[in-house]
Amino acid sequence: MAADRALKTMVGMMLVILLSVAAQQASSVLAPLALALFIIAIVWPVQRWLQARMPKLLxxxxxxxxxxxxxxxxxxxxxxxxxxxxxxxVADAGRYQALYNELIVWLEARGFSLAEVWADYFNVSWMLRVLQHLGGRINTALTFWIVTLVYVLLGLLEVDDMRRKVEALRNPETARFLLTGAASAAAKFRRYMLVRTLMSALTGLLVWVFAWATGLSFAAEWGVIAFVLNYIPFLGPFIATLFPTLLAISHFDTWQAALGVFVCLNVIQFVVGSYVEPRVAGNLLSISPTVVLFAIFFWTFLWGLFGTFIGVPITIAILTICGEHPSARWLADLLGRPPDKAIKRAV
Structure with missing residues (x-):
C-alpha cells in the first residue's frame, strides 16, 4: 500500500510538471481562453438577467x-x-537633469563613474531595442484582447447549450460534479473581483489622502493610478510608488523627504496588499494566504504579467473543482478550505 501511494504521488507530481510545461508553451492559446472563461463567469449573471427579458442576441x-x-x-x-x-x-526635465548631474558628480568624487556605464549600455541602440520591444508588446496585447473577446462572444452564446449537454450525460454524478464545480468557481470569481475592487479602492484612497496631506502634487491622479494598478499584484503597486517618488524628488527640497514618500507609499501598499487583502480574500474564498501568494508567483512565471492577474482565479477554480470530487477533496481541504469545514465534513 505504501508503495502504491508513493507511485501515485510520483505520477501526480510528474503530471503537474508536464501540465505546467504545456501551459507555458501554449500560453498564446490558453491564456486568452483562461481570461475569457474568467470574464464569462463574472458577466454571466448580467447576460442571464438580460436574456430573460429580451432576445438573446440583444x-x-x-x-x-x-x-x-x-x-x-x-x-x-x-x-x-x-x-x-x-x-x-516632462516639464521638469531640466530639474531632473540637474539632479542627475549632481548625482554623477557626487558618485565620481567617490570613485564611481556612471558615464562609461551609460555609454556602454544605455545608448541609442539600446533605446531603439526598447522601443521595438514595447511596440511588439503593444501589438501582442491588442491581438490577445481581440482573441479573448471572440472567446467571450462565443462562450456567452454557448453557456446554456453547454449546461444542457452536461445535464444529458449518462453519468449523473459526473454531471453534478461538473455543474456544481463550475457554478461554485464562478461565484468565487465574482467574490474575488469584489474583494480586489474594494482593496484597490482602499489603496487608492489611502494614497490620495497621503499625497494630499504631504502636499504632493497630483494627489487625485496618484490615487487613481494606485487604484487601477492595484489590480496587477506586485508589479502594479511598485509602479504606483515609483512615479510619485520621482515627482517628490523635484517637488521637495531634500532627498530625505522623497525617501519618506517612497517608504510611506510602500507601507500603504504592503499593509493593504500583503496583509489585509490576502486575509480578506482568503476568508471569503476559502484560500490560504500562502496559496494566494504562491499562485501569483507561479502563474507569473508561466504567463508573465497576465499570469500575475489571472493566477489567483485559476487557483480558485482548481481548488473548487478538487473540493467537489471525493478523490481530490483532500487537496482542497489542505490548501483551500478552512479547517472547521473540513472537520464538519469528517464528522
Missing part, C-alpha cells in the same frame, strides 16, 4: 458593450492619471 450585445465599457473606463483612468503626471515630469 442581451449579448448589451453585455459585451458593458464589459468593453468597463475595461475602457479602467484604461481611460490610467491614461488620464499617467498623462497629467507625464506632462509634469
Amino acid at each position: 442581451a449579448l450585445a448589451i453585455t459585451i458593450i458593458v464589459t468593453i465599457s468597463v475595461c475602457m473606463a479602467f484604461a481611460s483612468l490610467a491614461v488620464w492619471g499617467f498623462g497629467r503626471v507625464g506632462r509634469s515630469l
Whole structure:
C-alpha cells in the first residue's frame, strides 16, 4: 500500500510538471481562453438577467458593450492619471537633469563613474531595442484582447447549450460534479473581483489622502493610478510608488523627504496588499494566504504579467473543482478550505 501511494504521488507530481510545461508553451492559446472563461463567469449573471427579458442576441450585445465599457473606463483612468503626471515630469526635465548631474558628480568624487556605464549600455541602440520591444508588446496585447473577446462572444452564446449537454450525460454524478464545480468557481470569481475592487479602492484612497496631506502634487491622479494598478499584484503597486517618488524628488527640497514618500507609499501598499487583502480574500474564498501568494508567483512565471492577474482565479477554480470530487477533496481541504469545514465534513 505504501508503495502504491508513493507511485501515485510520483505520477501526480510528474503530471503537474508536464501540465505546467504545456501551459507555458501554449500560453498564446490558453491564456486568452483562461481570461475569457474568467470574464464569462463574472458577466454571466448580467447576460442571464438580460436574456430573460429580451432576445438573446440583444442581451449579448448589451453585455459585451458593458464589459468593453468597463475595461475602457479602467484604461481611460490610467491614461488620464499617467498623462497629467507625464506632462509634469516632462516639464521638469531640466530639474531632473540637474539632479542627475549632481548625482554623477557626487558618485565620481567617490570613485564611481556612471558615464562609461551609460555609454556602454544605455545608448541609442539600446533605446531603439526598447522601443521595438514595447511596440511588439503593444501589438501582442491588442491581438490577445481581440482573441479573448471572440472567446467571450462565443462562450456567452454557448453557456446554456453547454449546461444542457452536461445535464444529458449518462453519468449523473459526473454531471453534478461538473455543474456544481463550475457554478461554485464562478461565484468565487465574482467574490474575488469584489474583494480586489474594494482593496484597490482602499489603496487608492489611502494614497490620495497621503499625497494630499504631504502636499504632493497630483494627489487625485496618484490615487487613481494606485487604484487601477492595484489590480496587477506586485508589479502594479511598485509602479504606483515609483512615479510619485520621482515627482517628490523635484517637488521637495531634500532627498530625505522623497525617501519618506517612497517608504510611506510602500507601507500603504504592503499593509493593504500583503496583509489585509490576502486575509480578506482568503476568508471569503476559502484560500490560504500562502496559496494566494504562491499562485501569483507561479502563474507569473508561466504567463508573465497576465499570469500575475489571472493566477489567483485559476487557483480558485482548481481548488473548487478538487473540493467537489471525493478523490481530490483532500487537496482542497489542505490548501483551500478552512479547517472547521473540513472537520464538519469528517464528522
